[in-house]
Amino acid sequence: MEIEKTNRMNALFEFYATLLTEKQMHYIELYYAEDYSLAEIAETYDVTRQAVYDNIKRTEKVLESYETKLHMYSDYIVRDQIFSDLLTKYSEDTYLIGQITMLQSLEND
Amino acid sequence: MEIEKTNRMNALFEFYATLLTEKQMHYIELYYAEDYSLAEIAETYDVTRQAVYDNIKRTEKVLESYETKLHMYSDYIVRDQIFSDLLTKYSEDTYLIGQITMLQSLEND
Numbered sequence: 001m002e003i004e005k006t007n008r009m010n011a012l013f014e015f016y017a018t019l020l021t022e023k024q025m026h027y028i029e030l031y032y033a034e035d036y037s038l039a040e041i042a043e044t045y046d047v048t049r050q051a052v053y054d055n056i057k058r059t060e061k062v063l064e065s066y067e068t069k070l071h072m073y074s075d076y077i078v079r080d081q082i083f084s085d086l087l088t089k090y091s092e093d094t095y096l097i098g099q100i101t102m103l104q105s106l107e108n109d
Numbered sequence: 110m111e112i113e114k115t116n117r118m119n120a121l122f123e124f125y126a127t128l129l130t131e132k133q134m135h136y137i138e139l140y141y142a143e144d145y146s147l148a149e150i151a152e153t154y155d156v157t158r159q160a161v162y163d164n165i166k167r168t169e170k171v172l173e174s175y176e177t178k179l180h181m182y183s184d185y186i187v188r189d190q191i192f193s194d195l196l197t198k199y200s201e202d203t204y205l206i207g208q209i210t211m212l213q214s215l216e217n218d
Contacts, residue, residue: 078211
């Protein structure tokens with residue numbers, strides 16, 4: 001599996017998992033985060049390999065569509081870069097570091 | 110109409126409008142942002158007042174459900190408060206002001 005695709009799907013999943021159905025959530029998580037094969041997922045859920053494949057392809061499109069509409073992941077990347085930069089540049093400024101740390105913690109809730 | 114409800118619906122609409130259907134988008138925008146009455150919307154779209162009412166009530170639930178799942182608006186409020194605070198506290202620091210301004214511009218895209 002392509003590593004870039006895997007990383008992107010795992011990232012989009014972090015942001016939009018709550019918008020997926022239970023089944024979409026389980027399949028995509030097993031496939032991309034847990035590195036199950038299609039056959040293993042099919043066996044686990046007692047469905048065909050094709051059904052798992054179709055569901056995962058569809059979920060990938062759904063996740064990309066949410067990103068196009070809401071761009072939570074691309075906004076996060078820009079903010080994360082700026083936060084890292086500020087943490088380095090102002091490492092002596094305890095107050096600012098505290099505020100930036102608070103901003104970062106919002107990204108992971 | 111309650112002003113707090115109106116403000117909240119307008120705010121949620123800003124964040125999640127792209128996830129609504131065309132019809133949901135139009136009704137909720139006319140009602141909350143343009144201050145149309147239900148009767149005026151019904152007349153504009155040649156449907157019953159009840160149909161407009163039901164659609165708007167449903168869209169309000171949809172918007173609140175997206176906020177529960179994604180909390181883009183509540184995260185924005187926290188960030189916005191911190192950005193304002195930093196802009197005041199570090200108003201002499203051109204570099205930091207530039208970075209904060211960049212962060213703020215992400216909120217309005």
